[in-house]
Amino acid sequence: MANYDFSTLNDRDLEELTRDLLSKELNVNFQSFKPGPDKGIDLRYSTVNDENEIIVQVKHYLGSGISKLKLDLKNNEIQKVVLLKPKRYLFCTSLPLSPQDKEEIKNIFNPYIQSTSDVIGKEDLNKWLDDYPEIQERHFKLWLSSLDIIKKIVKNGVKGRSEFYKEKILKEIKVYVPNKTHNEAVNALNNNHFILITGAPGIGKSTLANMLTYQFLAEDFELVYVREITEAEEVFSPEKKQIFYFDDFLGAITLDLYSSRNADSAIVNFIERVRDDKHKRLILTCRTTILNQAKNISDKIQNSNIDISNYEVKIENYTDWDKARILYNHIYLSDIEVNQKFIFFQNDFHWKVIKHRYYNPRVIQDITKKNNIIDSDYSEKFVLDILNDPKKIWEKPFNVQISHISRLLLLTMYSLGGGIYYVTDERLKEAFNSRINLEVVYNNYQRKGNEYNFALKELVGAFIIRTIDKNNIRYSFFNPSIDDFIFAYFQNSNEEYLQLLKSSVFFEQFKYRIATTIVKGEKRIDFSNKNSRKKLYEIFEEKKKLLKGFHSDSNLDIISTLIRLFNKNEIEVELLERINDLDISYLSWDDRDNLTEILKYIAQNNLVQQIKNLSELIKILSKDVISHYQIKSFASLIKENSNYTDFINDSKISDCDYYNEIQKNINDSWEKLSNDYMTDAYGIDKTLEEDELDDIINKRKEEAIQINKDIGLEGSEAIIEYEFDISSQIEFNKEKSKENDIKIQGYKENTRDEVLDINRLFNSNSKGGNLFMVPF
Secondary structure (H helix, E strand, C coil): CCCCCCCCCCHHHHHHHHHHHHHHHHCCCCEECCCCCCCCCCEEECCCCCCCCEEEEEECCCCCCHHHHHHHHHHHHHHHHHHHCCCEEEEEECCCCCHHHHHHHHHHCCCCCCCHHHEECHHHHHHHHHHCHHHHHHCHHHHHCCHHHHHHHHHHHCCCCCCCCHHHHHHHHHHCCCCHHHHHHHHHHHHHCEEEEEECCCCCHHHHHHHHHHHHHCCCCEEEECCCHHHHHHHCCCCCCEEEEECCHHHHHCHHHHCCCCHHHHHHHHHHHHHCCCCEEEEEEEEHHHHHHHHHHCHHHHCCCHHHHEEEECHHHCCHHHHHHHHHHHHHHCCCCHHHHHHHHCCCHHHHHHCCCCCCHHHHHHHCCHHHCCHHHCCHHHHHHHHHCHHHHHHHHHHHHCCHHHHHHHHHHHHHCCCCCCEEHHHHHHHHHHHHHHHHHHHCCCCCCCHHHHHHHHHECCCEEEEEECCEEEEEECCHHHHHHHHHHHHHCHHHHHHHHCCCCECHHHHCCEECCCCCCCCCEECCCHHHHHHHHHHHHHHHHHCECCCCCHHHHHHHHHHHHCCHHHHHHHHHHHHHCCCCCCCCHHHHHHHHHHHHHHHHCCCHHHCCCHHHHHHHHCCCCCCHHHHHHHHHHHHHCHHHHHHHHHHHHHCHHHHHHHHHHHHHHHHHHHHHHHHCCCCCCCCCCHHHHHHHHHHHHHHHHHHHHHHCCCCCHHHHCCCCCHHHHHHHHHHHHCCCCCCCCCCCCCCCCHHHHHHHHCCCCCCCCCCCCCCC
8 A cells, every 4th residue: 555655756746746646536626726815725726607616725744744734724724725716625735634633624614624535645646546557657756765665776776876765865866857958868778678868967976866866776686886887787686676877888898998907898788788688677877078078089879879879868858847846845955944945935026037048957066955055145146156157166165164174185185086986085184184285384373182083973964975885995076067167266376285295195196186288178277387387397206206106016007197197208218227127027907007008108108128027027917818808908908009010920930938928817807707708799688599599709800819919919719719608698688578578658748738737836926026925
C-alpha cells in the first residue's frame, strides 16, 4: 500500500496531485482556479446551472500540524466558503486525519461539507494512489520519494558513494523539476544503455544524472561511482545489474589523453561493452567545451559512437514553465528570510528572473541559499547583478563571511584539485599546514590551535563537501561555480598563486592549475608573461627537491614539470643533465606517464642524440607493464617517433641481446594480460554464433600482433596461442539474451497555458503585480 507523507511536494504539486485524483475518483473534470485574491478556491467543477457545483480547497500545512490547520480554517477559510455558497465543498490536506479530526472539519464548514468523506487526508490520498497507479507514475517526484523506493536507492547506492543518503536524495527530489529534458535523456539511456550528458556550467547536468541514477537504483541496479575508467573495468560483473556513474568524466581524464593510460581507448571500449549488456548502464557528464577539446585531442573519441547518446542540456530546452518551477521550488524550500522571498512575488519580479538572458539553474540555487548572501544586500538589484555575473555570488561569502584561515584552505585546496576532482584529507592537511607555516614566518601569524579543523568546520556544507568512503575522507568543492570563482580570483592576480607556491608541497600544485602557454578552452592560470614565468621558475627551482608526487619518482616529476611550464632554451641544460642522470629500476603508473611524456618531448625537440641512457629508458618503459593500454601507449610512442622506430629496428641487427630483452618484456606482459585483453573485445558478450565469436577473437589477436609490430617486435606467443572457451561464452550469451531489457519511465506533462499557470504559481494577476498570498 502507498504510504507517502507528501513532503517532497510543494503546495502547487499537492494541488495538481489532488486535482488528478479527484478527477479520476469523481469522474469529473476539475480545473485549477485562475490567479487572483485567495477566495478559498483551488479547484472547481462548474456546470451550466451552477458555477460552484463543487469547490475544492487544498492545504499542505506540512510541518504546521492539525491544531494550526483547524484554527486557520475557523478564522480565515469559513468566511470565504460562505460567500461562495458551493453546492458541495471538499477539503483536502496532506496531514493525517483521525475520524474526530474529519468530524470537526466537517462541522466547521457545515452545511457545505456534506459528509466526512469530503474531508480528505493523507490516508485517503494514499488509498487513491493505490487505486490509480497511473497517477502515481505520472507524478514522478512522488513515486521517486516512496519509502520502498528510497530504501532501494540508499541500499544500492551505499557501496558506490556515501553521498547517496536519504536526506540528500529527498532534498534533491523536492527541488527537482522533471521536464522534456528528463524525457529525452530517459529515451537515450533506454535505447543505448549509456548517456553522455553535456552542457554549460550550472545547467543541470549532475542533477539530471542523479535523477536517472536514482531511477535505476530503484530497479535494483547497484551503483558504481567512477573516478577512473579502470575502476569500472575492475568491478564490472557480468552477473550483476550495475549502473556506472562518471561525473565530469572528461574533466578528470583530459590530461590522461596525453598519457600512457590510453583513457580515450578505455572509455570508448567500455561504452561499447555497456551497450551490449542488458544488465549495465553508464551515465557520463561533462561540460560541452571539454568534450569538444577532448575530440580535438583524441581521434578515438572523435570517431567513436559517443555522440549517438550525447544529450546536451541547453537552457533553450527549458520552457518558461520549467524555469518558473525551478525558481519556485528553490524559493519554497529556501532558508532565506520570508521578507527576502517576498521580492520574487511582487511587481512581477518572477518574470524578470525567468526571462533573464543569463537564467541558470545553479545561479537560482545560489541566490536562494542563506549562506551565500548578506541580509541587508538582498534585493531585486542583488538578484539581477548575480544573474548578470554569477561569480559575484561568492565574493562576499569569500571575502566577508569566512575567516582568513578558511580562505587560505580554500585556495590551497584549489591548487591541489587540477588533476582530479577531489582532494584527500591527508594531502589537503599537509599542504594547508605548510601554507600556515609560511604565514607564521613571513606575515607574523600567531597559531591559535588546530587551524585545519577550525577551517573545515567553517567551510564544510557551505564551500566544500566532505565525502567519507570506508575509512577514506575526501573533499571537493560544493559546486563547480566555486572552482570558477577561485580561478577568476587567481587569474586576476597570479601573484597570489605565486605566494601559494612558496608553501607548495606537491608537484600537482605546479603541473595542473597553471600554464605558461595558454590553450583556448583550458582553464589554467596565465603565467605566459615573461616576468611571471621568471618568478615561477625561481620558486620551482627553490622548491623542486622538496616536492612530492603520487607514488612517483621525484626526478621524473621534476623533468615533467620543467617541460610543461618552461621554454626549451630556459631549461635545456638542466633537462639534459637530469635525464642523463636518471637511474630507474621500477615505474609506477604515474612514472610511466611522466617518462612517456619526457621521451615524446625529447623526440619532438631533436634531443635524442644527446640522451646517453636512451636504451635504458626505453627498456624500462617496456618492462613490468600492468595494463594492455600501457603496451598500446608504448607502441604509439615508438611508431609515432621515427628516432625510436629506427632505434628498435637497428638494435635487431646491432644489439640482439637488447632487442631480445625488449621482446621478452613485452612477451611477459602479454602473458599476464592476454586474457583481460581478449575478453575486453567488443561484441564478445553479445554474439550467439560460434563462427562470429571465433572471428572476434581472431581479429583481437591480429590487433595485439599489430601492436607488437608497431614496436618493431614479433607477435607474442601468449597471444598467438591464446585459446578462448567459445562454447561456454556462447552459452552464457544465450542465457543473457533471454532476459528483458530494463527501461525506466519518463515524465508525462499536462498541457497548460504557461503564462496563466506561471502567474498562478506566483499568485500574481500580472497587471499591478499585487501579492495575494505566499506559500510559506
